[in-house]
Amino acid sequence: MAGLYVHIPFCQGKCPYCDFFSLAGAQHLLPQYSFSLSHHLRQWAQSGKPGESLATVFFGGGTPSLLEPKAVGAVLEEADRLFGLESAAEITLEANPGTLSLEKLHGYRSAGVNRLSLGVQSFAAENLSFLGRLHRPGDIKESIIWARRAGFDNLGFDLMFGFYGQTHRAFLGDLQRAVDLAPQHLSLYGLTVEAGTPFAELEKGGRLLVGTDEKWAAMFREADDFLGHHGFCHYEISNYAQPGRDCRHNLVYWRRLPYIGIGAGAHSFFASGWGERWAAPDDLGHYFSRLAEGENPSLRLEGFSREQAMRETLYLGLRTAEGVSEADFQNHFGSGVAAAFPRALQHLGKNVHKEEGRWRMTLEGWLIYDHLIQEFF
Ligand code: SF4
Known part of the structure; x- marks a missing residue:
């Protein structure tokens, strides 16, 4: 069993805390990029890796919900043709509220996506503006209604916590609103300030952005307690799921199982020897030119002792x-x-x-x- 990770490094805007490889204002490159993903898959197939059928696929980013359903379907079809997609494969797409429509969600579902991971971050308008997110609480509700209507019965929400000024009450309010919407999975991420981001600049200027360690720890324990009472298993530091709804793709990473990555910046892991890690350049120009030269853009980074x-x-x-x-x-x-x-x-x-x-x-x-x-x- 192997996994496939598909990186979509495009976003509508750049969130001020984000240091992931994602580009704002480059969406005109999406058609060329989508086309390149299938080329990248074929390069992996030629190299004989991963040599196993695919049990999980994860479209991550960036904002994968900027991809048209047709492009998602094309990647899945090619992956199935080249490696074989298991009939019960978990196929996840990360989506941001505000980039979805009922029609698009129907399209993803028909293309084979069976798990949606929504970048909610918070249900409170003031928190969303603090975090520089482009969506508003109304977009979240709409996306969830549409997702259910389109047939998604495996929904996950990402939430953030631990930022300056966020009260315990507000945090519990977010958890309560999440639980009321009955997702199968919740990921809780503490805000961190990463070098080179606009938040790091603000912090240098003396602005407080992250709460104290004590507050962070108290919220971490509160979440464990609250979500445990609501039937969620705390199955990884930052992740909670209803029984049997763990993210199988992420378990591939934590169990050191093989996965191939396609897309600029995507990593891959193979279990040969003691394990080897590969990475594609996080540079679109370089990514496109490697493929145009008929080469696999992913290069071997390290072999493990x-x-x-x-x-x-x-x-x-x-x-x-x-x-x-x-x-x-x-x-x-x-x-x-x-x-x-x-x-x-x-x-x-x-x-x-x-x-x-x-x-x-x-x-x-x-x-x-x-x-x-x-x-x-
Ligand atoms: S939407 Fe996600 S990937 Fe894109 S800039 Fe914001 S945090 Fe980063």
């Missing part, structure tokens, strides 16, 4: 509630987790524990995951 692969297995696995199986680790690497990382485990203390043969991080451990995980490096 056994030790690096062991670290990454833990680093990714401990993000998830399923954790890391001691038996699988032992079978794959010929060494148990405790034998491979005795000092790291000692330093992590009770933030990591082994139960029924699996290593897991506690909720309190997840709160300081970035800090704790350094112990493995």
Whole structure:
């Protein structure tokens, strides 16, 4: 089983906190880009990778909902022809409210998309303006109604939290509104200020944008508690799902399973040896010219050593509630987790524990995951 990630690096505007590879005002390139995606797929097929059928496809960005349904369908048809799309494949498209219509959603559904991930961010108008988002609360409601009408029964919302001035009440209000709309999946992301973004400039000028660590931690615990009471499983640091509705594509990443990436800036991973990572240039000119020369724009970035692969297995696995199986680790690497990382485990203390043969991080451990995980490096 393998995954396919399709990167769509186009947005209507650039959000002031965003450091993803996405371009505003370049939508005129979308037709050429859509056409290139199928070329990129054919380059992968010629190289014999991933050598397995596809169980998940994820159109991410950027704003994939700027793609016409026809273009989405063309990528899926080509992927099926070249690699085989499993009949129960999970096919997700990220969409921003304000870029959708009922007709478009019907089109995506007919093209084969069966999971929609909506970039809601907040249901409050003042938060959306603070975050520089182009949509308004009314667009969110409309998109959800249309999505259901078009036949989507697997909906996810992205929400943001932890920004300066956001009260606990407002945060709980967002969670309540989300739960009232009965999504199958919720992703909660704390606002961070990334170098090179307009928010970083504002911060340099003394503007407060992010709340304190204490506030962030309190909101993280509140969300776990609130969503747990509403039937959601906290299955990864930032992700919650109704039972059986985990995002299978993201599990491919966290389980270190193979996936191919197409599109400028897309990464790929193959399990050969101890694993190898590939990346396509995050530069449209370069991307188009590689394809025009008949080359695969994705180049091999790194091959993992056994030790690096062991670290990454833990680093990714401990993000998830399923954790890391001691038996699988032992079978794959010929060494148990405790034998491979005795000092790291000692330093992590009770933030990591082994139960029924699996290593897991506690909720309190997840709160300081970035800090704790350094112990493995
Ligand atoms: S819509 Fe998403 S990808 Fe595009 S600029 Fe905003 S945060 Fe970045």
